[in-house]
Amino acid sequence: MRKYNFCAGPAALPEPVLRQAQQELLDWRGLGCSVMEVSHRSPEFVEVAERAEQDLRDLLTVPDNYKVLFLQGGATGQFSAVPWNLLGADSKRADFIHSGQWAAKAIKEARRYGEVNVVASSEDRNFSYVPARGSWQQSEGAAYLHYTPNETIGGIEFDYVPEVDCPLVADMSSNILSSPIDVEKFGVIYAGAQKNIGPSGIAIALVREDLLDRAMGNIPRSLSWKVAADAGSMDNTPPTFAWYLSGLVFQWLKAQGGVEAMAEQAMKKSTLLYEFLDASDFYSSPVEKSSRSRMNAPFVLADDRLDKQFLSEAEKAGLLSLKGHRSVGGMRASLYNAVPYEAVEALVAFMADFEARRG
């Protein structure tokens, strides 16, 4: 029996997607083999790849002058790829907004290859808020500004897109496809798949075409967006099953009403949980109200000696993976697209009951 899964990643996938994958796992399209067992250059797989790209383009209204890349690895791989691809031409300087642990990792890797200016940070209050729009300035001559629209661990989410003169680069791993975005405001958008797209082991990058020629001369081939773009993301054998499954998720998203419907759902789900947290004296959110993520909701119990019991009873109640990140403790409920509203209702009901019994 399927349970409600609040894992931060690898996260819940839509059940109909898994059912389809299961049904055709040994004999895909009547070919007599699995989708995992066909050449990535076969007409059948190329059709999967092209449809996935087109569906993603449709979902996010990606303009024609952006390449859509399906890459090996996840966001961490792209932490290396971003400086290697963008710090080679005019400028060795990059701006970063430091909003938490994922931004920190991106910054750390970029510092190895150029001058990094942290132009805004919420470190002063333990990354519990989003640096306000207009409270900071980009630096002169930066090759790009990088930010993390949603911090999976800290549970904060930007409610604005930074306006800058240089290319804007966003790690959207944990909130891509959860609302409409204006792709034209970005130079590069990238995301590891394992939260809102598909299984782990594949990453997506949308790269504005004029940025493909800025790489450092000795960029490793496997990190080069240009190499990937020129080869239709098939310079080497891509992670075909992950690509196929991501494509099924895109089809499912379209059938659900696209990212507009996902944005509505995300607001409804997160509001239910946050309103419950705010009304309670037993549970609380460490994140400032205006900065709270619709995707990842960390929360704590008034008495952390009850954490273990909370988690164990939650699991028995069919509510999985509510443990907070190992670096922060407490709880975290991730409410990605594949987590239904009913899951949040069940969570809130359980939490109320737990509080009544143990609070």
Added chain:
Amino acid sequence: MRKYNFCAGPAALPEPVLRQAQQELLDWRGLGCSVMEVSHRSPEFVEVAERAEQDLRDLLTVPDNYKVLFLQGGATGQFSAVPWNLLGADSKRADFIHSGQWAAKAIKEARRYGEVNVVASSEDRNFSYVPARGSWQQSEGAAYLHYTPNETIGGIEFDYVPEVDCPLVADMSSNILSSPIDVEKFGVIYAGAQKNIGPSGIAIALVREDLLDRAMGNIPRSLSWKVAADAGSMDNTPPTFAWYLSGLVFQWLKAQGGVEAMAEQAMKKSTLLYEFLDASDFYSSPVEKSSRSRMNAPFVLADDRLDKQFLSEAEKAGLLSLKGHRSVGGMRASLYNAVPYEAVEALVAFMADFEARRG
């Protein structure tokens, strides 16, 4: 209905492995979710990861002073990783044996980072043979010697392990786990999974521990074997489904009798096909007898105008993916571990029949 699949990669997987994956795709171990939907740091997944490593160690008798790494991407990613990890310390020089298209790609990437000496090559006869043991010498002070024990496209396979004073690095993508190997003769063995291990999107590396400290200072984090080794291959979210499936393949291999049994099978299957080719005036192998691969058997028809018909009739007969690589044409039958002897019997029977009717 499952058909016989001779794809060079992503290649056939053992049917029992796919059946198990299918059965538990939506509810793994009764957890109420898929193996794709659990954290890579959950006790359940860590157990999968550790068992996969131990099974691989058992299968290849990997000594304790070798790290077993599960990496993002495939062999092409490792073409970058090898020079980055090994050309940083004492020497910027690497030796290569050039045996065909995959060796060429590894050479091309290494040349961007150091001095590459091609110490042996079979280019003079279109890579139709393995440079003989003793016919070449390593160069002075090389950081490593790289070779490709099996060329997937050319269909040649080394029947010896080069003896060199420097660390030996082998791209074993297409023949790993098809026979016992003496790991101690190697500094590094790496392999993309999608031929003899699992689905595409994951690579394995066995790295002798003393080689972990030789990387170039500015190595991209995502390419670093040391980073991967220190983090138990979980510096970032690994491709969990591919890791899990690879682990199931290792269990299957052990149940089949391990790599000794696979070696016996490989010899039996390839001998059946090659003896048939040699006895025929209609089909022929472009590879010298002593260098023929047990894994990938390219062959041509006497009249290439019949190629299309051959492929179309083969497919109707339930024999998939026999088309040769797009760069060489003709046919190719890949006979990896998951391809049963019966598949080769069926192939040979079909080929005999086709020859009788069309030859």
